[in-house]
Amino acid sequence: MTEASAATPPKRRRVRRRTSVVGVLGELLITAGVLVLLFLAWQLWWNDAVMASQQTSSAASQSQQWIDKAEAPVTPQTPDPATPIDYGEPPVATPPEHGEILGVLYIPRYGPEYARNIAVGTTVDVLNSMYLGVGRYENTQMPGEVGNMALAAHRSAWGGGMHLINEFQLGDAIYVQTADGYYTYRFRNLEYVQPSAGDVLAPVPRQEGVAPGERLITLTSCNPLLSTDERIIAYGVFESWQPLSAGPPAEIAAQVAAQAQEG
Secondary structure, X not given: OOXXXXXXXXXXXXXXXXXXXXXXXXXXXXXXXXXXXXXXXXXXXXXXXXXXXXXXXXHHHHHHHHHHHOOXXXXXXXOOOOOOOOOOOOOOOOOOOOOOEEEEXXXXXXXXXXXXXXXXXXXXXXXXXXXXXXXXXXXXXXXXXXXXXXXXXXXXXXXXXXXXXXXXXXOOEEEEEOOOEEEEEEEEEEEEEOOOOHXXXXXXXXXXXXXXXXEEEEEEEEEOOOOOOEEEEEEXXXXXXXXXXHOOOHXXXXXXXXXXHHO
């Protein structure tokens, strides 16, 4: 055996050590990847569920505060529930400051317990808040006002306030409760647009510069799920309003009553 061949074993040991280091690094990278996936799962599922519950609880509390301050229930003007009472023109409140609550949103299509506070603004302090979750685009209309009240919420994560926006069906009710009463809107249609399509927020959506003649509501969120590639838009048209003293609309009466008991 030559001296050159005698030196071979140490070289093989160095190769094994390098292989071992690469293996450890690979395992560390896999572990890191698993941890990242677990964090994402927590963020998108667990954290989402916790925030949704907190946002619902906060909205129920706000709703009850307004109800407690309302006048005594009024005597119905007609015994026929199929004939709605005309309470005249809906009141329009002065817009509050950024981040302040202006209403509570109820959408039966989203589930029997769905409720979210609506605050002024669509920045992260509103949409990512544990107590808010739905924001009204500033410079759009207030509940009951002629024109377009445009709202935004996340589709997934941070409470997922518009997670089921794609499931709307024609005529679905969208209720907005304020310190004055309940405003009922009816879903009309969906639209998918690019993120740059700011004209959906116009007083007459998609028709900038046109004077409005209807009271509208526009709900906006990202689409598809877990993506910001485009926006999904749900349009609704105003149907009626009733003061808090008249009680909530029949479709959400049981939910509002349950909130009172839990509070």
